[in-house]
Amino acid sequence: MSAIWDKLHEECGVFGLYDVGDIEDIIADTYYGLYALQHRGQESCGMAVNDDGVIQLHKDVGLVSEVFSREVLERLPRGKMTVGHCRYATTGTRSASNAQPLVVRHVKGSMALAHNGNLTNAAELRREYEMQGAIFHSTSDTEVIAYTITRHRLQAASIQEAVVGAMAELKGAYSLVIMSPRKLIAARDPMGFRPLCMGRLGESVVFASESCALDAIGAVFVRDIDPGEVVVVSDGGSVESIRTHCAGERRAFCSFEYIYFARPDSVIDGSAVHTARQRAGALLALSHPVQADVVVGVPDSGLDAALGYAQQSGIPYGMGFLKNKYIGRTFIAPNQKQRENDVRIKLNPIAATVKDKRVVLVDDSIVRGTTSLKIVKLLREAGAREVHMRLSAPPFLYPCYFGTDIDSSENLIAYKHSVEEIAQIIGVDSLGFLPVEDLPKLPEGGCGGLCDACFTGNYPVEPPKAGAKSKFENKFSESTGD
Missing domain, CATH: 3.60.20.10 (Aminohydrolase, N-terminal nucleophile (Ntn) domain)
Structure with missing residues (x-):
């Protein structure tokens, strides 16, 4: 990773x-x-x-x-x-x-x-x-x-x-x-x-x-x-x-395809990915409401869910970040100083949207927490008065053996810390994850079952024998x- x-x-x-x-x-x-x-x-x-x-x-x-x-x-x-x-x-x-x-x-x-x-x-x-x-x-x-x-x-x-x-x-x-x-x-x-x-x-x-x-x-x-x-x-x-x-x-079917992996303009097993992500944001607004002034999404994966959260909650949707489209996913910061500023190089907050505002920050997930910490810091520096983070996935707790790079629980922040502890670590005023019981509500149409093993530990296929992988x-x- x-x-x-x-x-x-x-x-x-x-x-x-x-x-x-x-x-x-x-x-x-x-x-x-x-x-x-x-x-x-x-x-x-x-x-x-x-x-x-x-x-x-x-x-x-x-x-x-x-x-x-x-x-x-x-x-x-x-x-x-x-x-x-x-x-x-x-x-x-x-x-x-x-x-x-x-x-x-x-x-x-x-x-x-x-x-x-x-x-x-x-x-x-x-x-x-x-x-x-x-x-x-x-x-x-x-x-x-x-x-x-x-x-x-x-x-x-x-x-x-x-x-x-x-x-x-x-x-x-x-x-x-x-x-x-x-x-x-x-x-x-x-x-x-x-x-x-x-x-x-x-x-x-x-x-x-x-x-x-x-x-x-x-x-x-x-x-x-x-x-x-x-x-x-x-x-x-x-x-x-x-x-x-x-x-x-x-x-x-991998539930994270709907949350993050697939492109928003794809339709998978009868369900539009963009719609599924908006629905995740709406479900977040119902399960984790908060008094706020603006909802912003982390580009690009959090934008659809942020729109769903705003529509459900009635809180205005705003463009909170500008993403530098000229830096690809393969970008590697060459030295420590640039590594410390890596998020700023790729994302820049729009101060006019967040200054003196109570901000709902929507992203797809937290893995280790390092990037979330930096993004929250950017919002604070841009003048956000409060930051309430909402994630359109449940907490990652277990390894995935079916094609996602979660190889160990030890690398997952939610495995080691409570929600309140994570909120303190990344510097937000409140933190809310999508309830795992809401996952089946994301797709509509032909999908008859989702894999949620990385959230629940309930593997649909027996994992590899201990040590084999x-x-x-x-x-x-x-x-x-x-």
Whole structure:
């Protein structure tokens, strides 16, 4: 986790495109799709292109705009299928070896794989495969998934049959886009931890982590991939749905996708993210009312919830901060003096909004408290008379094993301190978190269940065996998750 920004990170965005002949430039559309998913991972990205059955790959460490220069985009072949990926690693250094998509060549052909999520049995499976002679070239659990699929492919009649067979062995969170020489496949774990949707660009088929990527290329949203579903595109764009793993599991969609991870303009499992965040703010106003003069949000993640709080409470909404849009998420302060001023470099309070005012400050969450402390200090220096902080998530108390970089309770301020103590530490007059019982009220429509394990400790899937994850990570000094 960044020493500068006290925020959680998603791990990946996935994208896939099957062209039936009506796409003008499949490389450009894949580039723009990945650009729209950049918020899901800023450490590395890549694109695999299927050119008449031959898969070519370009990937590297960096943002989409850095990895795919004009020269690179022009050099890539204009095939009929692509798979794209942007990645964030939970621990360790950034590594090009862990960038995706992952391309493997096996006895029955080749395959490109992009993965969002985190397996809970990755270390267990990897150990089993290594004992059987398998050699791994990265520390990513995406390679474990690829190896599991290729093992099943040896006996399966088709790549989709191999994917269905592999899913019986994989535990935890995974949304996958897979490309073979002739097919494009999307698959989502039976509990639906991470989002995955399908769209149409003319008659061509698009898969993406979020609907905002469809909007970016002018595609029409068709539907979400159901938990446990495998969707296969082949033979000129024909679509087949395989639902072998769709029954019997309870839903466990990550609640933090609605609170923070997903882009506000996305629609996930039938619910608009912007609306869900406004609803969180409204629920905060009901559960934690306060007498105040203005409601402000922390850009960008707290703005929607702040608007909901203002509308519900009747307190005027104001623009409290200006965000410097020229400093990206990868910004690293080079020395101690700049590190002390890191928040001021990226955020500047608007004194005219907060001076001599009682301010309700709305953000999505508090992880360690370091950034919240600095933001509150900025408001005080700008003349705020009172600062009442409201968070659109419950307190983080437990590790996440499904694709969010909460690896230990020890790093969480709410695990060590009461609400009153946290308020004193970060310097606010009052502090209120979204009640955990309000989480199910955030989405509307098709979402039948949310994962709240990082707030409650109630894991929908058995966590990794004690020590398994840490041993796996320490061996390679990298993250197992993608």
